[in-house]
Amino acid sequence: MAKKVLIIGTGLGALSTALRLTTQGYTDITMVEKYHQPGGRLNRIESDGFTFDMGPSFFSMSYEFKELFDSCKMENPLVYQKLEPLYRVNFANGKTFNIYTDLDKLAAEFEAIEPNFKAKVEKYLLDAKNVFHDTEGIIVKQNFSSKAHYLLQLTRVPIKHLPHVFKSMWTELENSFESNEVKVIFSLVAFFLGATPFDTPAVYKLLTYTELQHDGYWSVKGGMYRIVEVIYEELIKRGVKFQFNTEINGCVEEGKKVVAFTDTKGNKYDADVFVVNADAASFRGRILNRKKYNEERLSQNGMDSCAIYRIPWC
Ligand SMILES: Cc1cc2nc3c(=O)[nH]c(=O)nc-3n(C[C@H](O)[C@H](O)[C@H](O)COP(=O)(O)OP(=O)(O)OC[C@H]3O[C@@H](n4cnc5c(N)ncnc54)[C@H](O)[C@@H]3O)c2cc1C
The missing domain is CATH 3.50.50.60 (FAD/NAD(P)-binding domain)
Structure with missing residues (x-):
């Protein structure tokens, strides 16, 4: 060639x-x-x-x-090494939690602060699993070449997941757990997206499923x-x-x-x-000189993170 x-x-x-x-x-x-x-x-x-x-x-x-x-x-x-525990979270108040994929061990970590943790986390993870498997093929792994294609694919996502698009990850966590520490820990995945749990849609709870149940975390x-x-x-x-x-x-x-x-x-x-x-947005603005990605918008909206959604017009 x-x-x-x-x-x-x-x-x-x-x-x-x-x-x-x-x-x-x-x-x-x-x-x-x-x-x-x-x-x-x-x-x-x-x-x-x-x-x-x-x-x-x-x-x-x-x-x-x-x-x-x-x-x-x-x-x-x-050579990969599977991590268990996945990581340890240290709070400023001295509390420390090991995050295990083994739900019995994880429940033991939160025993004192979150009543009935195992049942709650199983419910949370079941929903996250459904979101993951219902969107992996049609959204997560897709490369969208137009808005029309994106919207068409969205129509193929089961309607029951729609509320997750409109509420924040933090709201979802508030509805699912009582302890602030548990909510904070399960919200950490939002930072992987360069965002916070307050401005990240609840649909990204699927990341909690990927870390705790799907394939876990690996190091090299x-x-x-x-x-x-x-x-x-x-x-x-x-x-x-x-x-x-x-x-x-x-x-x-x-x-x-x-x-x-x-x-x-x-x-x-x-x-x-x-x-x-x-990074997609800054390259469009600074190198390709596309007006839509001017310096003001880039700095105001943190548009560089558009790259993670792989949406070319964003
Ligand atoms: C602190 C931190 C921790 C992270 N932890 C994890 C983790 O634990 N697990 C995980 O899966 N992910 C993690 N990530 C995310 C992960 O690192 C990135 O998603 C991934 O490395 C991005 O790869 P990329 O090829 O898309 O882009 P990049 O790695 O950003 O590559 C872009 C490249 O383009 C070059 N470049 C840009 N502009 C120009 C230009 N004008 N001319 C020439 N070269 C240019 C840059 O120098 C860079 O080398 C972390 C990221 C950070 C910053």
Whole structure:
């Protein structure tokens, strides 16, 4: 395949996209990255002989890595470790709770503060499970190319979940538990979305199901940065070219079509296919100069988080 590909960024999204493109036969791929090494938010610092993961400390849905490596015909050299307890929450008042996936052990943690915890959490998780499985295929894993497509898919979600879209995660927790600590702990998943439980729709309780019951949390032996290392090494073997310390800061358009990007040193990168791994809204505003994403709106609305919803017009 003769198509020339430029990928902007080397986060996990970009690295896995490059892996998929090489598998599909693309041979001319260049990746440009403003930082000095790959990984994006999944990164690493080394100091005084010690190594520290930056950003992610665990992941869920381990089967997604299997799917990636299998479909890209690559041995998976990573060794995963399942976490139990998942994590520990320390409150400023000195109270500490271990968060177990084993509901009996979890109930023992909250025995003194939440009467009838096990029955309550089972009810909460059953509802979260239904939300997850009723939306995973039609919403969570979909890439929406238009508003019409998004709305069409929404109509396929069972109507019983509609109230979850209109109430906040915190309201849902207030209706489900009495103890403030339990509510705070189950609301932590909202921060994964870069939001708070007060402005996150209750539908995201599905994340509590993914952590406590679905596939739990996993870490990687040798540190999370091993994920980046193994994919990066494979891409080098497959002939992908990397250019670090390179920040894209402009684009060249012909009519309404972007035909090239430029970096801060004045270099120009043309290609047949462009893949942008940078935060979606800020890239649209600052590099593609789309007025809808002006500085004022970007800073007011925290629009960078639109990237997580994978909604292109957002
Ligand atoms: C503190 C923290 C903790 C987290 N913990 C977890 C966790 O425990 N588990 C989990 O699953 N997730 C966690 N996450 C989220 C996870 O890190 C991200 O979802 C994931 O790494 C994002 O990958 P990405 O490829 O989408 O984007 P990014 O990693 O953001 O990659 C984007 C890349 O594009 C580059 N770039 C941007 N603009 C330009 C430009 N103009 N020119 C050139 N390069 C550019 C950036 O430098 C970056 O390398 C955490 C995130 C943070 C910040």
